[in-house]
Each structure stands twice: as C-alpha cells, then as structure tokens.
Amino acid sequence: VPNLTFVFGYLNASFTLRADNTAAFTARVLQHMAAKGKRVVVPRPPATGLVEGAPFPFSSGYLLRELAQIPKSTEALPWRLNHDYLADCRDFRRNGVDDGQLCFEDPA
DSSP: OTTOOOOOOOSSSOHHHHHHHHHHHHHHHHHHHHHHTOOEEEEOOOTTOOOEEOSOSOOOHHHHHTGGGSOOEESSTTSSOOOOHHHHHHHHHHSOTTSSSEEEEOOO
8 A cells, every 4th residue: 555654562561662663764755755755655565475474473372363364474674573672662663664675656
C-alpha cells in the first residue's frame, strides 16, 4: 500500500518506544520525498524473495491464536520485526531512507 506507515510495538517493552523509532523514520521518509519532489513511496522487497520468520519470540496462547492477523516478518533486517529497542535505535538511524528498500515515485 503506497504511503502507509504501520506501527507494531514491542511485546517485551513499552509500545511507544517502537512507535517513536517508526515516527522518526517516517519523518525522514517524508522529508526525503519532499526534497526529491516525490509523492508516493512503496516498499520493494528484494527480487530473490524473502524467508518468513517468526514475528516474535513468545509462545503465549493469546498471541499464537491470532498469529494469522499479525504482520508478517522475515529472518533478516530490514524486513524483520525486531523486538530489541537498542538495536532498533541503531538500525533506524544508521540505515538510509533511500537504500533501495523503498521506491520513491511521482505518478502522473
């Protein structure tokens, strides 16, 4: 879905910690779009495909019953739903916005 940001917080820490990282990265994406004159951004997974991984390292029944409703995750960043705040702080700030994972467009 173009221009959609989705926040899925941590299950082992405050939900807002992940929301803050996501909001800061989203602001960087919007700034990049404005600077480049682009109106649409779409995630572009690698052409080789992705290997799905477990979205969380927990076995709670209430989570497992709703597993089909939880966003998918992969085994590797940047497509993995990480549950490590400090690692996310580093990764969200270190990874560039225009690193090939997002496709910036200006459709007619």
